[in-house]
Every structure is written in structure tokens, then in C-alpha cells.
Amino acid sequence: MSTVSASPAAPAATAEPASAFARLRIGRIAANLALLLIVALWTFPTAGLLISSVRDADQLALSGWWTSLTTSEATGAAALGTAADQTDEDGQYVISGDILADGTSFTVSAVGITSREPGAFGVGEPVEMRDGGILTVDETGAYRWTSATPFAHERGPRVYYVASEPPRFTFDNYVSVLTANGIGQSFINSLTVAIPATVVPILIAAFAAYALAWMSFPGRGILVAIIVGLLVVPLQMSLIPILRIYNGIALTFGGEAKGYLGVWLAHTAFGLPLAIFLLRNYMVGLPREIMESARMDGATHFQIFVTMVLPLSFPALASFAIFQFLWVWNDLLVALIFLGSQDTELVLTGRLVNLLGTRGNNWELLTAGAFVSMIVPLIVFFSLQRYFVRGLLAGSVKGG
Amino acid sequence: MIGQVLNAILAVVVALVAAGAYFWGSNWLLDKFLRSDAGVSPGASVRNDRLRTSIRPWLFLAPALLFLSLYLVYPVFETVRLSLMNNNSTRFIGLSNYLWAINDANFRQSLLNNFLWLLIVPALSTAFGLVIAVLADRLWWGNIAKSLVFMPMAISFVGASVIWRFVYAYRGPDQAQIGVLNALATGMGFAPQNWLTNIPWNSFLLMVILIWIQTGFAMVILSAALRGIPEETLEAARIDGANEVQIFFTIMIPQITSTLIVVWTTITITVLKVFDIVFAMTGGQFQTEVLANLMYSWMFRSGDFGRGSTIAVVILIAVMPIMIWNIRNANREQGTR
Structure with a gap:
């Protein structure tokens, strides 16, 4: 980036005379701050345009561009597997799967079994299910639901989760x-x-x-x-x-x-x-x-x-x-x-x-x-x- | 698609060849038919010399004069004439269009808005430009700062409008605000505003866009003028014990007054012609109408060439004082040459 050089004949930047060093340092700091503020004001709108243009369209519609580097949080729900999905591992009955749809970039941060408290339990924390057994969910959304007795439910119970999504940038x-x-x-x-x-x-x-x-x-x-x-x-x-x-x-x-x-x-x-x-x-x-x-x-x-x-x-x-x-x-x-x-x-x-x-x-x-x-x-x-x-x-x- | 650009380049080549052929050919013809070498009598030679000298400037000027008179000079008279005609220019109606304008609420609104733009935009652009120029010239990163402030000058008014529409973007109160201004407003506990329909603030928010663009222009010109102030003058003032603020007001400002006026008038001209910003942001609705946009509406939406011309003439009259002042300045400079 070349910079503004005003006039070919003008001397380069105003030479700072030695006496100026003796002058108030506060004035200098104030000048720096004032110019910094103005430049920030002047570039902020353009920066917003540039950053927004490479943000994911969904994220752009949901949050201000100045938050684009932070992760966004969302809550969701998914149904667990039914009794038909269970496997028998060394005497333990296990249902496993993924509560996140394939291809998402979400990270699960908490889970819950009621919609009122979607984040009641931490990731990896054992959750006691009403249908019996213990559920654990890891960050990627993969879950294991284990029980000593065979599962018998025919409809997969719902679990709720709080997931965070990292910023997504795209040229789409x-x-x-x-x-x-x-x-x-x-x-x-x-x-x-x-x-x-x-x-x-x-x-x-x-x-x-x-x-x-x-x-x-x-x-x-x-x-x-x-x-x-x-x-x-x-x-x-x-x-x-x-x-x-x-x-x-x-x-x-x-x-x-x-x-x-x-x-x-x-x-x-x-x-x-x-x-x-x-x-x-x-x-x-x-x-x-x-x-x-x-x-x-x-x-x-x-x-x-x-x-x-x-x-x-x-x-x-x-x-x-x-x-x-x-x-x-x-x-x-x-x-x-x-x-x-x-x-x-x-x-x-x-x-x-x-x-x-x-x-x-x-x-x-x-x-x-x-x-x-x-x-x-x-x-x-x-x-x-x-x-x-x-x-x-x-x-x-x-x-x- | 690319063929289109190739056609454009072909047009360039054709135009350049044609212009070159004209300039070269007309000069060649002039030298051939008005010879002053050994082949002609001494009397004819002197006469031809004089003729050649008086014709050649007009050969050089002809294409430019043709363009200027057809596209700029003739239209001035034609527009004045059309402003005295009815909507499809078939009947002379005297000053009716002007009387209509005076009584038209929209026209008066535009006049008022243009007046506000004239008061605010040149003043703030020049002031900001001056402050930035003074600050930037004494800091090591001043040139980078100036480049960044200058950058909006390169962007189209429409592009700038998109940038600022995004700053002013409005979502309902139950949604997250994605526009900076509303995010600030809600952050401070106010309700989000639909800024562009918010009379009378919307006009000022449109002015912000032009100030944002024109400040860079003011800064560059003023920065050069400031560097023209002799260092000895400033040093003498410092030795006399003047502080920076005193130097700014008693030495710098008086030294660059003429440049300040130039910057001011140049931005004033830009303001008088402002069209794109209003057209793209509000289309002149919500009491943001300005003359240039009103003219466009009458000319194209309503197809009324008479009233459109009338508004154009009003813009010209507004520009006139600056035009005359410019011409007088230019003449004075020529006199000293």
C-alpha cells in the first residue's frame, strides 16, 4: 500500500524540532488517540462490509459482524435411538449414535432431558434417563446410552443440547x-x-x-x-x-x-x-x-x-x-x-x-x-x- | 461476455486511430496547401505563414470544442429553453414551471434539504479534513492514517450507500441488531430505530455518507497547503512561546485561508449535484428529497421534461456564483503568467 504523499515539492513529514521533545507528552498522546479514533471511525463501516461479505449467510443474518470471530450458541433437540438399535456388549446393553446431524460444525457444550433446561448436564457427565440406563454425550455429539437391562422403548426419547458454532467464513x-x-x-x-x-x-x-x-x-x-x-x-x-x-x-x-x-x-x-x-x-x-x-x-x-x-x-x-x-x-x-x-x-x-x-x-x-x-x-x-x-x-x- | 470487452477495446482503437488520423491529416493538409517554402512567392509565403499560424490552433481544438459545445454548452441554453415549455416540449408556457416549483411542497422540501446539505457537509468535511491533516502530519503513522481516510474517495457513491445502509440496518426489537448504529442504540438501552425513515434525522444520516467521502479530499488538499507554510514561521512562533493550539489558529489557518475556500467551494459543488446517495438510500422518500433526485424523478418517472429542466436550471443558478468566482480567479492567474 503506497501512502499519500501530498506534493512532490513539499518536504517529507514535518521535521520534529528538538524542542518539541520538551513539550507536553500529553499533547502527543492525545494527538495519537484522536487520530486513532478518527481513523477507526472512518474504516469501521468499510471493515464491516468486507467482513460481512465473507461470512456465512445464516450467521450474518443472526449476529453483528463485529461478533463474527466469536462462536455463536444455539440450542437444539434430537431423538435417541430405540430399543431396536441396541447392541449387547459384554452383558451391557448399549444404544449409540450422534445427536447432531452429519456435516455440521457445532460443538456440544451441554445436554439436558427437558426443554426447559437444555443445558442441565455437562458434556461427558452421566445423565440418568427416565427409560433407565445412563447417557453420556461427548463434544462431537456422539452418545452412548448404556444399561444393565435390555431396552424396551419403541420411541426414542428426546434429548436437548446447547451447541456452539465456530465462525464460518465462505466465498459462497x-x-x-x-x-x-x-x-x-x-x-x-x-x-x-x-x-x-x-x-x-x-x-x-x-x-x-x-x-x-x-x-x-x-x-x-x-x-x-x-x-x-x-x-x-x-x-x-x-x-x-x-x-x-x-x-x-x-x-x-x-x-x-x-x-x-x-x-x-x-x-x-x-x-x-x-x-x-x-x-x-x-x-x-x-x-x-x-x-x-x-x-x-x-x-x-x-x-x-x-x-x-x-x-x-x-x-x-x-x-x-x-x-x-x-x-x-x-x-x-x-x-x-x-x-x-x-x-x-x-x-x-x-x-x-x-x-x-x-x-x-x-x-x-x-x-x-x-x-x-x-x-x-x-x-x-x-x-x-x-x-x-x-x-x-x-x-x-x-x-x- | 468477454467479446463485449473486446468490442470496447476495438472501439478504443477505432477512436484513437480516427482521432490520430484527423490530427495528423489535418496538419498535413494545412502544411501542404499553405506552403511557405521555396516553391511559392515571398509574398504568398508570408501570407501562408500567417494563415497557418492562425488556423492551426483551431485544428488542435476542433474535436474538443465540438464535444464541449454539443454536450455541455448547447444543452445549457436548450435546458433553459425547455424549462419554459410544457411537459413534452411542444408548447411555450412561460414561467409556469417556475411558478409550479415555488408552490410545490416537494420542491421546497428539496430546496430546504439542499440548503441543509450545503450548510453542513462542506463545513464538517473541511473541518475534519483539516484536523486530520494537522494531526497526521506530526505522527509517524500519519501517512497510513491519511491513506485510510482517503480511501472512500475511490468508492462509488452507490458502494458507499451500501456500506452505510448496513451501518443503519434495522431489525425488529426482538431480533439481534446487525447494524452498528442500532447495536449501539440497543446497547445503551434505547429501542432500535429504523433510521432511514426517522424524520428529520434521516437527512443528516445521509449527509454523514458524503462527509465520510469528502473528508479525504479536504484532508489531502489541506495537508499539502499546510506543508507549504514555511517552517521558519512556525519555529518563530514556537520560540515566542505560542502553544500548538495558538499556532493552529493564529498562523496555520490564516496562511491556508485561500485553500480552505477552494476546498469548501469544491465540496459545495459536489453537494449541489448529489444524487446517487439519496437515490440509493431513500429514493427521496421520508422528506430526504434533494434537487438532483427530484429532477431525475420528474424527468424519468414522470417524463416531464419541462419541470425536469426547471429543476436543472435551479441547480445551475445555485452553482453560478462559484462558477463566476472560479473564472475570475483563473483569469487573474493567467494575467500573472
């Missing part, structure tokens, strides 16, 4: 959410939306940013101002007119108004103001001397852009690519409006909202589904955090 939730609930298909759909919507704006924006940074022409200042203004224009303004255009095109030329092409184009356009803004700010900072000496050597703007500016701008390109990818992957609104709701087009966020509506209490599905939707952004985020932070700083501090 993921399997079911990926296959049966369509999250797997939606994952593919999200990728289908995100890849072109991330890559395509970059080239278009880079050319425009270069023109705005290094070419002089009338109206440049106004264009930059318009781009800065467009940065904050609410998406809501675009939805209805664009949808009308798409509907009109579909009506005139046939075909579907909703589809991947429309979403790619919309995301490309919506990402452009930030892309141009970020890239222009970065390109403006490139050394003027390099540009000018290249111009002297007779290089055209096109050559300078392709051979020098584009490679030099890699950090800014990466910053924007991360932003755009996270934005597109996490977007709900644009996908809701410009993509259909059928299985082959519903993206992860849309599918999750549907799951919230239809399976709102199936937390094993919701938590696993949410984590599937988060895994790609989290990988991108933690592996490329440096570029992400750099982009944030360039995008907000410089431009305001």
Missing part, C-alpha cells in the same frame, strides 16, 4: 452474487463503459490543452475561462437535451437511443473540461526554452506536441486517466439515463441499486456485490495514489 456469497445475481455480467458491462470513456478523451483533450497552453490566437483567454466555467456546470443541465438528441437520432435513423456508443460519447464530453484544464495547467509549466529551441530547429507545433509535450506530460495524463476511470466506473446517473436496463448493459452501480431495492435484507449478497464493485477502484487507487493526489492538487488548488 461471491459465487452467488457473481453468477446468479448478475454482478459478474455487470462487472463486464462496467469495463465496457469505462475503457473507451477513459482513453478516448485523453488524446482529444491533450491537443486542445496544448493549443491553449502554447499557441497564441485571439480568443484563447475566453476559451480558458469557458472551460473553467464548464468544470462546474451540473451534469443535470445536459441530460434532457442530449437524451432528446439521442432519441431524435434513433427515430430518424433507426436503432436504439440507449447504448454503449451514446454513453462513451457522453462520458468523453463530460470528462473533457477537467482533462483540458488539468493538462493545460501542466503543459503551461513545461520549460519554455525546450519549446523555443525546438521551434528554432524548424519543428512544427504538431511535431513538438507529439515528440516532446505528450511524453513529458505523462504524469498529468496519468492523473486524468485515473480520475476519469474512477468517475466513469463509479457513475450512476449517466449510465441510468444513457444505457438500457437490460442485463447486457446494466453497470455495477445500477445493479447494486436494483439489488438494494429487491434484496434489501440479503446482506450477504449486498456486501459481496458492493465489494466486487469497489475492488477495481481500490486497486487503481492504492497502486496509483501518487498520481491521483497530484491530479487533485493540480485540479483544485491551482484553478480554484
Whole structure:
């Protein structure tokens, strides 16, 4: 996990001056505790989601995820064997068997012969049965009921038990959410939306940013101002007119108004103001001397852009690519409006909202589904955090 | 299924080739038809030079400008126009939609809620972000702490909504609570609450989600600004006997005021557009409606483009002051360049 390194130019962590050691230690402890508390508050909800997503569905519905490492207790009852089951061992009559069903992971901690006191006797403790004889049950649920006289009962008496179940963790939730609930298909759909919507704006924006940074022409200042203004224009303004255009095109030329092409184009356009803004700010900072000496050597703007500016701008390109990818992957609104709701087009966020509506209490599905939707952004985020932070700083501090 | 992704990649290749061909081709054509080498007369050469210099920027800008005007600039005017039309945009009805909005209880509820969001979310996110930035910069594990607080920034609003729906989950009083908040409530002896229907607290609980997400953003920006404060300034204050709290309020805060404003306004913009959280958590029911969600409802559930546009215009008007302020700042920076 790489960590947040705020600004490339800033000094590493604030050097602690020697005099600070003389300062109140209490202040330091308080600072540690306060930060610890905040970080705990901030990570607790996500931790709950992650842990719940690998818990057994039954246990998840019964107890809070914070108890998931402790064993859960349950009481149950089982019928013992009848006289027909008895065997004769050296003059002793014995009925043996198992009070737990096969395949459970329960551990018996106490048994009883009345439902009022299901845990009256300890494990291994001899229990005197009403039908005669002595019953002992061990932890695994195996019992031996022995008697000196033959058993004659025809119905097996009931015994009650208290059993504890160790925490059970499973990936079943993921399997079911990926296959049966369509999250797997939606994952593919999200990728289908995100890849072109991330890559395509970059080239278009880079050319425009270069023109705005290094070419002089009338109206440049106004264009930059318009781009800065467009940065904050609410998406809501675009939805209805664009949808009308798409509907009109579909009506005139046939075909579907909703589809991947429309979403790619919309995301490309919506990402452009930030892309141009970020890239222009970065390109403006490139050394003027390099540009000018290249111009002297007779290089055209096109050559300078392709051979020098584009490679030099890699950090800014990466910053924007991360932003755009996270934005597109996490977007709900644009996908809701410009993509259909059928299985082959519903993206992860849309599918999750549907799951919230239809399976709102199936937390094993919701938590696993949410984590599937988060895994790609989290990988991108933690592996490329440096570029992400750099982009944030360039995008907000410089431009305001 | 995989074929779909391959199609997407194919689309990328096609788009890149097309864009590359356009940029390369248009530049090539420009250089070919407006030559200024030995083949043309000196007069024509100068003229062509000038023409080329004035045309080339627009070749570079054209695709971007096309996208921006079609998808962002034109819609602004179109939405304003549609907001003056009836539900299927066939008849001009003047300001009727706006009059409707003013008298609509739902709209006023959304306006009030948006206002509360605006008051609370930017303030608390910035405050938390600042506190965390200050604390983290002086502790050895500060960077790990910052990473963890920053992480929600990567998660979708919908994912965050699922996370917090689970925190707020409600079971009947006779069942074990699996939501943290209700477990805490019952642990302290209160009855479990169905938080999301609990007016007026539900709105605040939705705001918590956005604060949880945006604090990381505020923290990163403010942390960088704090590191920009010269160490000598802080050291001088320490020598003068100022304690850490005094330094925080009298030196740090004044030094980073402009960054604080930037963070505040950026989060404000996000808040004005907040949609996903309300849509996923309550769908705007139980008096949690906000403008963006109301707009979506009118646009898609009711199919009323006029009223939907009206609400969009209201959001734009709310964003407008910040937009103008941003533009003026950007212009000032350009002036100094």
C-alpha cells in the first residue's frame, strides 16, 4: 500500500524540532488517540462490509459482524435411538449414535432431558434417563446410552443440547452474487463503459490543452475561462437535451437511443473540461526554452506536441486517466439515463441499486456485490495514489 | 461476455486511430496547401505563414470544442429553453414551471434539504479534513492514517450507500441488531430505530455518507497547503512561546485561508449535484428529497421534461456564483503568467 504523499515539492513529514521533545507528552498522546479514533471511525463501516461479505449467510443474518470471530450458541433437540438399535456388549446393553446431524460444525457444550433446561448436564457427565440406563454425550455429539437391562422403548426419547458454532467464513456469497445475481455480467458491462470513456478523451483533450497552453490566437483567454466555467456546470443541465438528441437520432435513423456508443460519447464530453484544464495547467509549466529551441530547429507545433509535450506530460495524463476511470466506473446517473436496463448493459452501480431495492435484507449478497464493485477502484487507487493526489492538487488548488 | 470487452477495446482503437488520423491529416493538409517554402512567392509565403499560424490552433481544438459545445454548452441554453415549455416540449408556457416549483411542497422540501446539505457537509468535511491533516502530519503513522481516510474517495457513491445502509440496518426489537448504529442504540438501552425513515434525522444520516467521502479530499488538499507554510514561521512562533493550539489558529489557518475556500467551494459543488446517495438510500422518500433526485424523478418517472429542466436550471443558478468566482480567479492567474 503506497501512502499519500501530498506534493512532490513539499518536504517529507514535518521535521520534529528538538524542542518539541520538551513539550507536553500529553499533547502527543492525545494527538495519537484522536487520530486513532478518527481513523477507526472512518474504516469501521468499510471493515464491516468486507467482513460481512465473507461470512456465512445464516450467521450474518443472526449476529453483528463485529461478533463474527466469536462462536455463536444455539440450542437444539434430537431423538435417541430405540430399543431396536441396541447392541449387547459384554452383558451391557448399549444404544449409540450422534445427536447432531452429519456435516455440521457445532460443538456440544451441554445436554439436558427437558426443554426447559437444555443445558442441565455437562458434556461427558452421566445423565440418568427416565427409560433407565445412563447417557453420556461427548463434544462431537456422539452418545452412548448404556444399561444393565435390555431396552424396551419403541420411541426414542428426546434429548436437548446447547451447541456452539465456530465462525464460518465462505466465498459462497461471491459465487452467488457473481453468477446468479448478475454482478459478474455487470462487472463486464462496467469495463465496457469505462475503457473507451477513459482513453478516448485523453488524446482529444491533450491537443486542445496544448493549443491553449502554447499557441497564441485571439480568443484563447475566453476559451480558458469557458472551460473553467464548464468544470462546474451540473451534469443535470445536459441530460434532457442530449437524451432528446439521442432519441431524435434513433427515430430518424433507426436503432436504439440507449447504448454503449451514446454513453462513451457522453462520458468523453463530460470528462473533457477537467482533462483540458488539468493538462493545460501542466503543459503551461513545461520549460519554455525546450519549446523555443525546438521551434528554432524548424519543428512544427504538431511535431513538438507529439515528440516532446505528450511524453513529458505523462504524469498529468496519468492523473486524468485515473480520475476519469474512477468517475466513469463509479457513475450512476449517466449510465441510468444513457444505457438500457437490460442485463447486457446494466453497470455495477445500477445493479447494486436494483439489488438494494429487491434484496434489501440479503446482506450477504449486498456486501459481496458492493465489494466486487469497489475492488477495481481500490486497486487503481492504492497502486496509483501518487498520481491521483497530484491530479487533485493540480485540479483544485491551482484553478480554484 | 468477454467479446463485449473486446468490442470496447476495438472501439478504443477505432477512436484513437480516427482521432490520430484527423490530427495528423489535418496538419498535413494545412502544411501542404499553405506552403511557405521555396516553391511559392515571398509574398504568398508570408501570407501562408500567417494563415497557418492562425488556423492551426483551431485544428488542435476542433474535436474538443465540438464535444464541449454539443454536450455541455448547447444543452445549457436548450435546458433553459425547455424549462419554459410544457411537459413534452411542444408548447411555450412561460414561467409556469417556475411558478409550479415555488408552490410545490416537494420542491421546497428539496430546496430546504439542499440548503441543509450545503450548510453542513462542506463545513464538517473541511473541518475534519483539516484536523486530520494537522494531526497526521506530526505522527509517524500519519501517512497510513491519511491513506485510510482517503480511501472512500475511490468508492462509488452507490458502494458507499451500501456500506452505510448496513451501518443503519434495522431489525425488529426482538431480533439481534446487525447494524452498528442500532447495536449501539440497543446497547445503551434505547429501542432500535429504523433510521432511514426517522424524520428529520434521516437527512443528516445521509449527509454523514458524503462527509465520510469528502473528508479525504479536504484532508489531502489541506495537508499539502499546510506543508507549504514555511517552517521558519512556525519555529518563530514556537520560540515566542505560542502553544500548538495558538499556532493552529493564529498562523496555520490564516496562511491556508485561500485553500480552505477552494476546498469548501469544491465540496459545495459536489453537494449541489448529489444524487446517487439519496437515490440509493431513500429514493427521496421520508422528506430526504434533494434537487438532483427530484429532477431525475420528474424527468424519468414522470417524463416531464419541462419541470425536469426547471429543476436543472435551479441547480445551475445555485452553482453560478462559484462558477463566476472560479473564472475570475483563473483569469487573474493567467494575467500573472
